[in-house]
Every structure is written in structure tokens, then in C-alpha cells.
Amino acid sequence: MSVIAAFYGGKSILITGATGFLGKVLMEKLFRTSPDLKVIYILVRPKAGQTLQQRVFQILNSKLFEKVKEVCPNVHEKIRAIYADLSQNDFAISKEDMQELLSCTNIIFHCAATVRFDDTLRHAVQLNVTATRQLLLMASQMPKLEAFIHISTAYSNCNLKHIDEVIYPCPVEPKKIIDSLEWLDDAIIEEIAPKLIRDWPNIYTYTKALGEMVVQQESRNLNIAIIRPSIVGATWQEPFPGWVDNINGPNGLIIAAGKGFLRALKATPKAVADLIPVDTVVNLMLAVGWYTAVHRPKSTLVYHSTSGNLNPCNWHKMGVQVLATFEKIPLERAFRRPYANFTSNNFTSQYWNAVSHQAPAIIYDCYLRLTGRKPRMTKVMNQILRTASMLEYFLNRSWEWSTYNTEMLMSELSPEDQRVFNFDVRQLNWLEYIENYVLGVKKYLLKEDMAGIPEAKQHLKRLRNIHYLFNTALFLIVWRLLIARSQMARNVWFFIVSFCYKFLSYFRASSTLKV
Numbered sequence: 001m002s003v004i005a006a007f008y009g010g011k012s013i014l015i016t017g018a019t020g021f022l023g024k025v026l027m028e029k030l031f032r033t034s035p036d037l038k039v040i041y042i043l044v045r046p047k048a049g050q051t052l053q054q055r056v057f058q059i060l061n062s063k064l065f066e067k068v069k070e071v072c073p074n075v076h077e078k079i080r081a082i083y084a085d086l087s088q089n090d091f092a093i094s095k096e097d098m099q100e101l102l103s104c105t106n107i108i109f110h111c112a113a114t115v116r117f118d119d120t121l122r123h124a125v126q127l128n129v130t131a132t133r134q135l136l137l138m139a140s141q142m143p144k145l146e147a148f149i150h151i152s153t154a155y156s157n158c159n160l161k162h163i164d165e166v167i168y169p170c171p172v173e174p175k176k177i178i179d180s181l182e183w184l185d186d187a188i189i190e191e192i193a194p195k196l197i198r199d200w201p202n203i204y205t206y207t208k209a210l211g212e213m214v215v216q217q218e219s220r221n222l223n224i225a226i227i228r229p230s231i232v233g234a235t236w237q238e239p240f241p242g243w244v245d246n247i248n249g250p251n252g253l254i255i256a257a258g259k260g261f262l263r264a265l266k267a268t269p270k271a272v273a274d275l276i277p278v279d280t281v282v283n284l285m286l287a288v289g290w291y292t293a294v295h296r297p298k299s300t301l302v303y304h305s306t307s308g309n310l311n312p313c314n315w316h317k318m319g320v321q322v323l324a325t326f327e328k329i330p331l332e333r334a335f336r337r338p339y340a341n342f343t344s345n346n347f348t349s350q351y352w353n354a355v356s357h358q359a360p361a362i363i364y365d366c367y368l369r370l371t372g373r374k375p376r377m378t379k380v381m382n383q384i385l386r387t388a389s390m391l392e393y394f395l396n397r398s399w400e401w402s403t404y405n406t407e408m409l410m411s412e413l414s415p416e417d418q419r420v421f422n423f424d425v426r427q428l429n430w431l432e433y434i435e436n437y438v439l440g441v442k443k444y445l446l447k448e449d450m451a452g453i454p455e456a457k458q459h460l461k462r463l464r465n466i467h468y469l470f471n472t473a474l475f476l477i478v479w480r481l482l483i484a485r486s487q488m489a490r491n492v493w494f495f496i497v498s499f500c501y502k503f504l505s506y507f508r509a510s511s512t513l514k515v
């Protein structure tokens with residue numbers, strides 16, 4: 001019997017960010033392994049014209065929750081969606097709902113955040129810092145609270161090379177930033193943002209670092225732990241391999257590569273690709289929730305959920321395997337054949353951008369114009385290149401994250417818990433994982449049918465023929481122009497033709513002699 005699964009039985013659990021990538025996998029695992037839990041409160045806002053109930057209905061009826069429905073048929077009754085907007089005062093939660101949350105919650109998993117790298121400083125601080133402070137304040141008024149688990153990121157201190165499982169101070173106090181944002185106008189905030197974030201690469205990682213400081217400063221007597229995942233990828237094993245549902249991080253790049261839009265990337269081939277499967281992160285979160293509540297460590301413990309120091313993979317290996325999978329299982333209606341080139345050199349990268357990305361997009365848009373359609377490829381290409389350039393910082397560096405706390409926790413688990421809540425990334429087979437990941441992107445994110453694979457392969461063959469035809473035509477045109485304009489080109493051409501002629505004559509003569 002799993003000790004951790006039993007621990008969550010009968011508990012009231014509050015999850016923020018439950019509609020996000022990590023949040024959904026967390027809920028799924030909780031319902032599947034502890035179907036006798038009392039209730040999961042989720043703080044949700046209406047979005048994209050959907051009410052709270054519609055959003056919950058959609059999640060529970062998704063493929064991800066298929067297994068849950070078998071083990072926990074009354075899952076609908078155990079989930080309680082509470083209207084909340086984390087960027088508002090008191091989260092805009094009604095008095096009755098707040099009362100219920102304060103009096104009943106046993107465990108909090110705080111996953112909500114804005115993960116956009118280019119968000120405004122005001123919004124990112126509101127979500128990643130102020131909302132964390134507000135939630136801690138709420139937590140301090142919860143008499144039954146046993147543990148508060150805060151999800152940060154392994155990149156919150158990416159301005160350092162070696163990162164320990166400790167909270168590092170930020171140069172400016174979070175409180176000072178929160179206070180000043182109250183009276184500064186947006187234009188001034190955006191002007192001072194680059195000065196504030198200093199050597200952090202973007203607003204996201206900076207505000208996540210501030211969020212950790214807030215956790216440390218406002219922890220009062222609470223049992224708190226911080227989890228820092230690196231780049232969270234598709235599921236490894238549970239509930240099934242390869243599940244993924246948004247275009248963040250690697251996912252967008254995998255699609256862009258598979259569709260033949262992205263054929264080169266400014267990345268250091270040997271740099272560590274620190275991906276961590278989402279189910280591994282969730283297993284660690286649940287183990288940390290149990291450990292923090294039951295063992296009550298004296299200080300706030302930080303746990304790294306990373307793969308680089310235990311089972312490293314690099315971008316080259318990852319890129320090669322992504323391409324190998326596209327050979328077997330191509331995406332439908334590709335723009336060009338998938339091809340990949342990792343380069344860390346600025347000049348080469350700009351060359352590839354011009355030749356492999358911008359030129360084909362312009363040519364295709366000309367074709368669309370000529371055939372009376374609206375050009376769109378240049379816009380799509382620019383968006384992909386913008387995203388790729390935002391991720392460049394992470395593709396050209398390696399970090400060392402120590403994992404003492406994570407390994408200590410692993411050794412504290414019973415063999416059964418180590419199996420049910422496995423977060424030992426040493427057991428991960430990268431080649432298999434990446435293949436399932438790419439397959440998952442095709443099936444669950446792009447919703448492409450496997451029956452369409454033969455047609456997709458046929459389409460790639462046609463693209464290859466077009467490519468050869470195009471290159472031959474280009475060569476002939478360039479050659480014709482050169483011959484017409486340059487005496488030297490004519491001389492070279494004359495030399496090549498006469499050399500070939502002499503070689504053929506010699507070959508014919510010698511074969512006649514042999515006979």
C-alpha cells in the first residue's frame with residue numbers, strides 16, 4: 001500500500017493553475033492514486049468564452065482523464081471550481097467561497113503563473129509575486145493547513161551557473177517592487193524593467209525569483225516547500241506516454257521543425273537539454289506534499305526537478321532523435337521536408353535564417369499572391385523566429401543544479417512509493433521518450449490521425465522532388481547568367497567540357513582495346 005496515496009485520502013486540496021499543463025496532470029494523478037480524497041478546490045477564471053463549469057467539463061472529458069473515470073467514477077463531485085482571478089485583490093473570490101477555503105483546506109499546490117517570457121512587468125509581478133504573497137496570507141489563516149507547495153522554476157536563478165537548493169536573494173526587495181508598481185505608470189515601468197531584471201534573461205525568470213523571495217519572507221509558521229522544475233515536457237509514463245497539450249517551450253519548436261518551417265536553430269549542440277517529463281514533476285510534487293506535512297522540516301526546503309546531473313541529454317542528441325521520429329511518423333501537410341541544423345555561430349545562424357527560413361517564406365508568399373491568395377507565410381515565419389530567438393538563451397547554456405534534497409526524499413520513500421510516485425529520472429530512456437514525445441505532439445496537440453501517415457510520407461516525397469527540381473533550375477539559371485556575362489566562367493566551362501570529353505574518349509578507347 002502506498003503511504004503517499006493513503007496520505008491524500010480524505011484531504012481537501014487547493015490547486016491554483018489547475019487548468020494549466022502541470023495542474024491538469026497533477027489533478028489526474030491525485031484522483032487516480034487517491035480516489036478517496038475529499039475534494040480538490042481549483043481556482044479558475046472564465047476564459048475564451050467558456051464558463052468555469054464548461055472548462056472543468058472539458059478537462060474531465062479529455063483523453064488525459066480516461067483512466068481516472070474508471071477508478072473514480074464520481075470525479076465530477078470531488079472537484080469544486082471556485083471563481084478566482086489571481087491578478088485581482090483577494091483573487092475576486094466570493095465571501096462564502098473564501099470562508100470554505102479557509103476553513104477546509106489541508107494542502108495547497110500553487111502552480112498558477114504567467115509563463116510568457118515577454119509579459120509586462122506589471123502583470124508578471126501581479127501573478128508571480130503579489131498573488132503568491134496573497135495566497136500565503138490566505139494560507140496563514142487556514143487552521144487545517146498541513147503543507148504549502150510552491151512551484152517555481154529551475155531557471156529562477158539562471159543568472160548563476162551552479163544552483164543549489166537554496167533561495168537566493170534578489171537585488172531589489174519584492175515588497176519595494178510591488179509598492180512602486182502601485183503608483184508608477186505603465187510607460188515608466190516598461191522603461192525601468194530592463195534595469196531591474198539585470199542579468200536575468202526575461203521578466204518571467206526574474207519574477208519567479210522574486211516569488212521565491214516572497215515565499216521565504218512571508219512563510220510565517222507554515223510548512224512550505226519549493227519545487228523547481230527545468231523545462232517541463234510531455235508525460236513519460238503516466239497516465240500514458242507522450243501526452244502534451246500546449247505549444248510552450250519545446251512543443252512549438254518540435255511542431256515548427258516537423259512542419260518544415262524551422263530548419264536551423266541557434267543552439268549549442270553539446271549544451272545540456274534539461275527536459276523533465278511532467279509526470280515526473282507531479283510525482284515529486286505529491287511526494288514533497290506528503291513529506292512536508294508529515295515530517296515538517298524546520299526550514300523551507302527547495303527541491304530541484306531536473307535531469308541534467310543525473311541523466312544528461314544534449315540538444316544534438318535531442319534534435320537527431322526528433323528528426324529520426326519525423327522520418328517514421330511525419331506531420332501532415334508539411335511546408336518543407338524536416339531538416340535540422342544546430343549552430344552556435346552568429347554569422348552561420350543569420351545565413352541559415354535568410355536562406356532556409358526567410359527566402360522560402362517570401363517565395364511561397366509570391367506564389368500565393370500570383371495565384372490570387374492572401375500571403376501569410378512571412379508572418380508565420382517571423383513569429384516562429386521570434387519564439388526561437390526568445391528560447392536561444394536556454395539553448396546555448398548549461399547549468400548545474402544540485403539535487404541533494406530530491407535524492408534525500410527519494411531515499412525516504414518506501415519501495416512501493418518509489419514505484420507509484422517515481423521521480424527517478426535516471427531510469428528515463430531519452431530516445432524512447434523523445435519518440436513518444438513527438439508522437440504525442442502529433443496525436444494530442446495537433447490531433448492528427450495516424451491513418452494519414454502514408455499520405456504525409458507521399459507529400460514529403462513530392463516536396464523532395466520539388467526541392468530537386470528547384471535546385472536544378474536555380475543552378476541552370478545561375479550558370480546561364482554567368483556564361484553570358486563572364487569570360488572567366490566561359491573559360492572554366494570550356495575547360496570542364498573538354499576535360500570530360502577527353503576522359504570519355506580515353507575510357508572508350510581503353511575498353512575497346514580490352515575487347
Ligand SMILES: CCCCCCCCCCCCCCCCCCCCCCCCCC(=O)SCCNC(=O)CCNC(=O)[C@H](O)C(C)(C)COP(=O)(O)OP(=O)(O)OC[C@H]1O[C@@H](n2cnc3c(N)ncnc32)[C@H](O)[C@@H]1OP(=O)(O)O
Binds near residue numbers: 248315
Ligand atoms: C542536429 C540536429 C539539429 C536540429 C536543429 C533544429 C530543429 C529543431 C528540432 C527540434 C528540436 C527540439 C528542440 C526543442 C528545443 C526546446 C527549447 C526550449 C527551451 C525552453 C526554455 C524554457 C525555460 C524556462 C522554463 C520555464 O520555467 S516555464 C515555461 C516556459 N514558458 C514558455 O515556454 C513560454 C514561452 N513563450 C512565450 O513567451 C511566447 O509564446 C513568445 C515566445 C513570447 C511568443 O509570443 P507570441 O509571438 O505573441 O506568440 P503566442 O501568443 O505565444 O502564440 C502564437 C500563436 O499560437 C497560438 N497559441 C498559443 N498558445 C497556444 C496553445 N496552447 N494551443 C494552441 N495554440 C496556441 C496563439 O493563439 C497564436 O496564434 P495566432 O493568434 O497568432 O493565430
Ligand SMILES: NC(=O)C1=CN([C@@H]2O[C@H](COP(=O)(O)OP(=O)(O)OC[C@H]3O[C@@H](n4cnc5c(N)ncnc54)[C@H](OP(=O)(O)O)[C@@H]3O)[C@@H](O)[C@H]2O)C=CC1
Binds near residue numbers: 019021084086110248
Ligand atoms: N511548463 C514549463 O516548462 C515549466 C513550468 N514551471 C512552472 O510550473 C507552473 C505551471 O506551469 P504550466 O502549467 O506549464 O503553465 P500554464 O501556462 O500551462 O498554466 C498556468 C496556469 O495559471 C493559471 N493562471 C494564469 N493567470 C491566472 C489568473 N489571473 N487567474 C487565475 N489563474 C491564472 C492559468 O489559468 P488559465 O487556464 O485560465 O489561463 C493556468 O491554469 C508555473 O508556476 C511555472 O512557472 C516551471 C518550470 C518549467
